[in-house]
Amino acid sequence: QVQLVESGGGVVQPGRSLRLSCAASGFTFSAFPMHWVRQAPGKGLEWVALTSPDGNIKDSADSVKGRFTISRDNSRNTLYLQMNSLRTEDTAVYYCVRDHGLGMSARRGFDPWGQGTLVTVSS
Amino acid sequence: DIVMTQSPDSLAVSLGERATINCKSSHSVLYSANNKNFLAWYQQKPGQPPKLLIYWASTRESGVPDRFSGSGSGTDFTLTISSLQAEDVAVYYCQQYYSTPPYTFGQGTKLEIK
Numbered sequence: 001q002v003q004l005v006e007s008g009g010g011v012v013q014p015g016r017s018l019r020l021s022c023a024a025s026g027f028t029f030s031a032f033p034m035h036w037v038r039q040a041p042g043k044g045l046e047w048v049a050l051t052s053p054d055g056n057i058k059d060s061a062d063s064v065k066g067r068f069t070i071s072r073d074n075s076r077n078t079l080y081l082q083m084n085s086l087r088t089e090d091t092a093v094y095y096c097v098r099d100h101g102l103g104m105s106a107r108r109g110f111d112p113w114g115q116g117t118l119v120t121v122s123s
Numbered sequence: 124d125i126v127m128t129q130s131p132d133s134l135a136v137s138l139g140e141r142a143t144i145n146c147k148s149s150h151s152v153l154y155s156a157n158n159k160n161f162l163a164w165y166q167q168k169p170g171q172p173p174k175l176l177i178y179w180a181s182t183r184e185s186g187v188p189d190r191f192s193g194s195g196s197g198t199d200f201t202l203t204i205s206s207l208q209a210e211d212v213a214v215y216y217c218q219q220y221y222s223t224p225p226y227t228f229g230q231g232t233k234l235e236i237k
Binding site: 035036043044045046047050059060062063066095100105108109110111112113115116 | 154156157159161163165167172173174175178179182186200216218220223224226227228229230232
């Protein structure tokens with residue numbers, strides 16, 4: 001079945017770096033745009049970053065631009081999020097999410113979602 | 124950026140009764156190329172990731188019970204649960220995925236049993 005499994009979360013000090021990974025299985029990973037979405041404790045959902053199927057097109061939220069970098073390795077069916085210069089406000093559960101549908105006109109939201117990995121930025 | 128605003132922030136409904144959640148976008152999310160509204164609804168239960176319920180504003184995702192329905196077009200949308208069940212207690216989010224990022228979410232509506 002379609003599955004996304006995140007890893008790499010943990011406790012990190014402000015200003016430090018962390019890299020999240022997301023292992024995909026059960027579908028043709030290289031065909032789909034992929035996203036990272038985060039959720040601070042007790043808060044709502046915030047879209048973080050997007051990569052196109054081939055990895056050539058990337059975009060990110062203003063709140064992380066210049067600090068976070070999304071990438072993918074289609075040969076390993078893996079999505080990454082490199083997080084640098086971490087701040088306390090980056091504390092959140094980070095979800096790996098697939099774009100649902102192929103092609104702009106067929107887009108149907110975000111599905112599936114991984115279980116998430118918790119990143120805590122604290123001194 | 125497109126701002127998504129949900130109402131109410133919280134809602135308490137009796138079992139078997141109708142629950143209605145509204146979502147308003149600051150810009151139309153109607154994609155002219157296919158005449159579809161790029162608006163999705165998600166359900167999130169405690170300790171779980173969000174689950175896609177509705178896409179294109181009114182199309183139920185496979186496996187979603189038919190008591191869930193979505194309506195609306197352009198900038199105003201509604202999620203309706205026709206007969207509330209205990210397992211529907213959750214936070215519900217709308218999201219626009221129109222055109223280019225950022226793909227913004229509403230602030231969420233917490234649904235409880237009265």
